[in-house]
Amino acid sequence: MSSSPHSAHSPETGPDQDDLDTRPTGIARQSADRSAQTGATGEPRDAGGGRENHGDHDNHGDHDNQDDVDTRPTGVPSPRGDKARQARTASAPRSAVTAGTAPALARPDRRGAGSDSDSTEGRSADRRGALLGILTAGAAVVAGSVMAGQAGVGGSGPSGSGEGRVAASGKTVEVEITVKGMRFIPDTVEVAPGDRLVITLSNTADQVHDLVLETGAQTGRVAAGARATLDAGVVSGPIEGWCSIAGHRAQGMVFHITTGSSAHSSHASHTGQAGQTGAQDAVADYEAELPKGFTAVDAALAPAPDASGGPVTHRHTLTVTEKVMEVGGGARQRRMTYNGQVPGPVLRGSVGDAFEITLVNDGTMSHSIDFHAGITPPDDAMRSIDPGQSLDYRFTARHSGIWLYHCSTAPMSLHLASGMHGAVIIDPPGLTAADKEFLIVASEVYLGPQEGEPNAEKISAKAPDLMTFNGVAFQYAQRPLTARVGERIRFWVMSAGPSLPTSFHIVGLQFDQVFVEGAWTLGGPQRIGEPWSGGSQALGLHPAQGGFVECVAQEPGNYVLVTHSFADMEKGAKGILRITA
DSSP: OOSSSOOOGGGGGHHHHOOOOOOOOOOOTTTTTTTHHHOOOOOOOOSSSSSSEEEEOOOOTTOOOOOEEEEETTTTOOOOTTTHHHHHHOOOOOOGGOOOOOOOOOOOOTTTTTTTTTTTTSOOOOOOOOOOHHHHHHHHHHHHHHHHHHHSSOOOOOGBBBBOOOOOOOEEEEEEEETTTTTEEEEEEEOOTTOOEEEEOOOOOOOOBBOOOOSSSOOOOTTTOOOOEEEEBBBSEEEEEOOSSSSTTTOOOOEEOOOOOGSSSSSGGTTTTOOOOOOOOOOOOTOOOOOTTTOHHHHHHHOOOOTHHHHEEEEEEEEEEEEEEEEETEEEEEEEEETTBBSSEEEEEEEOOEEEEEEHHHHHHHSSEEEEOOOOHHHHHOBOOOOOOOEEEEOOOSSSSSEEEESSSSSSSHHHHHHHHEEEEEEEETTTOSEEEEEEEOOOOOOOOSSOOOHHHHHTTTTTTTETTTBBTHHOOOOOOOOTOOOEEEEEEEEEEEOOOOOEETOOOOBBBBEETTEEBBTTTTTTTTTOOOOOSOEEEEOOEEEEEEEEEOOEEEEEEEEEEEHHHTTTTTTEEEEOO
């Protein structure tokens, strides 16, 4: 697995992001012309002080070589042209699917039209035929009138919207809504039928939002502190709206337009997590083979940096991108990534080392980063930044262990489940070398539509479709890890969650060294457990916890890596360690 991230625009991660301006309305590129800071090669400038370890390695996480999904705000041309349009046509993103449905057409009531209690068998067939013809014609007229009345349902823009067309009153109602947390303020606006409604969204929150109406009208992405206007058209009935940023609707960002008596109509099905169905979710196939061209995430760790010369300063750039990637089980999802890979690049050092991280947001929504390995106030370092912006994050490693880093932008559960997590390994002082080291990051996948965003309702319910080692279910079962008989193998393991624990076990092997959450529980310099020949069978970790275990295989064979929570293992958290002579 890569031990360092790319510079911001490494050629391995796809097209030059400077050519793909995905910023929402009102966002100024604060990180423009970064070459003035990094130089033509993308190498960070020398900040001075101590030896340096620059992040400039191949991006092993970009294993499926997929084009990024184009989700630029309205009005930004796509340099990919027809290819991007074909991709969107094949699988529309969740945000393109509205929750509105047209009501069923009314059926004319024909009861009694042809039934006369005084009729007798003596009436002539001609009279009955004539009467039936008249009634049939009348019913057709009624049905046609009803259908014509229903033809005006929906619509968007100035021509009309709501439940049915009404005469325009000539009056325009202008309202302004703001954002507080994950709520529109106000979240309900009442207008008279026939009035035209113009909405200004003032984004008073700290991250990108938008407003989409079920009619199709929308503001486009609006940066923090910016404003955008939406013309809802002539309103004839209730209309629902929401923020289409991944996970925001499920967090409660819904908006209601009501007309008179509809003000107190039921909104239960449109608030919170309800009403977020849209396109059908992908279904995991636990027997599916990964594509022939798929390359598994490289779990092998590079050797730890030499710490003999004292503390080292590590400088890295992490660039946020969003792209469609394989997740296993025959599914592909739109992932949120650091440097185009899931999990993100591995950072490694020793106690006392300094880390200087530049975060660049080349995504389509707000993002951030939180390093558990650092001790720093979150107010500034962990703030959300809009597309096109960047921030610097500095910390000194004070304690050893394997530490989670992740996006802390709300909803955190969705951003983390979408792939925005990685590991910082700080070696315990005096850690002896192993013959092979691997990193296993356990995480959950909650499938949304194929090539779409994850299902926020499943995330909230903690009901994953897939469980993964290093971001792709079943990948090491189909692409085994390898080692040799007699080699000492160290597995660094971390539970990224976002919500479920893991219990790392290797079928057929036992652990003789265990280090968990900064402490030796077996082996180590003090040889804990040696007097009583102690051993370990599983490393149990809650979300955000980590450690390492060591083992030695004495015979060749296929040893199975699993989470011993077997229901999760059967969803993909498994692999093979192939030992050869």
